[in-house]
Amino acid sequence: MWLGAHLSISAGLPEAAETAASLGANTFAYFTRNPRGGSARQIPAEEVAAWQTARQTYAIGPTVGHMPYTVNLAGNKTSVQGFARMVVAEDFRRVESFAGEYMCLHPGSHLGDGAAAGIERVVAVLKDSLPHASSTTMLLLETMAGSGSEIGASFAELAQILDGAGAPPTLGVCLDSCHLFSQGYDFTTAHGIDQLLFDIDQTVGRDRVRAMHLNDSKFPLGSHKDRHQNLGQGSLGKQGILNILRHPWLSTLPLVMETPVEDIKEYEAEIALAKSWLSGD
Numbered sequence: 001m002w003l004g005a006h007l008s009i010s011a012g013l014p015e016a017a018e019t020a021a022s023l024g025a026n027t028f029a030y031f032t033r034n035p036r037g038g039s040a041r042q043i044p045a046e047e048v049a050a051w052q053t054a055r056q057t058y059a060i061g062p063t064v065g066h067m068p069y070t071v072n073l074a075g076n077k078t079s080v081q082g083f084a085r086m087v088v089a090e091d092f093r094r095v096e097s098f099a100g101e102y103m104c105l106h107p108g109s110h111l112g113d114g115a116a117a118g119i120e121r122v123v124a125v126l127k128d129s130l131p132h133a134s135s136t137t138m139l140l141l142e143t144m145a146g147s148g149s150e151i152g153a154s155f156a157e158l159a160q161i162l163d164g165a166g167a168p169p170t171l172g173v174c175l176d177s178c179h180l181f182s183q184g185y186d187f188t189t190a191h192g193i194d195q196l197l198f199d200i201d202q203t204v205g206r207d208r209v210r211a212m213h214l215n216d217s218k219f220p221l222g223s224h225k226d227r228h229q230n231l232g233q234g235s236l237g238k239q240g241i242l243n244i245l246r247h248p249w250l251s252t253l254p255l256v257m258e259t260p261v262e263d264i265k266e267y268e269a270e271i272a273l274a275k276s277w278l279s280g281d
């Protein structure tokens, strides 16, 4: 099982691998660039080489980058669209340069213009800026909670984006257990998870789904609110999280926590907790 948390690569990729291992993780998430601003750290060749060694040493599985929140592919201003094109293209190349497997993206907000118009704009950016040839790297569209004018709050919308962009091998989907619970998928019941799998199979298909953000939710089922909670302390609770960890297919995905912590060292206890649930403690 690939289990980890959102860390940082600002001190270097080999350091992130070492930190992950020290927390009991064998995968991790990271921001592909400053999440609020726009600047990106260049990753020198020596660091890439050291990273390749470190990930062998610490047996790090597929990693899951996250693009900044300031990018809005569905934005209706030319400058916003231009920034999104630049960031998608640059970050994809940078993640690819160190053979990072996945990078997640919030599809965007249509800002009141309606989902259809927003999806059209997301598709246009992806068509222009995402490599279509197969690659070591995939951009993953994240399943969103559906607050405000967020696009991606249903698998049907993600399928429209995938199809519109021509379904390149470089484009996939990242699940988020908090956001999906907010959409109405009840992870605490077998029926809820069956419904999730059914909907995935009817739309984007399981092959496109490559990673999952493992978060509990502060808000109840179907709230359409995006507020992460620590594992077991929210509405999914121990049962909901355990249903994911024990699921024959969901548990094969890299599972990365983005739960609220003051310090990433706190993830050590949270990862240990998830493992103890899994072993039946």
Ligand SMILES: [Zn+2]
Pocket: 066, 104, 106, 142
């Ligand atoms: Zn996200």
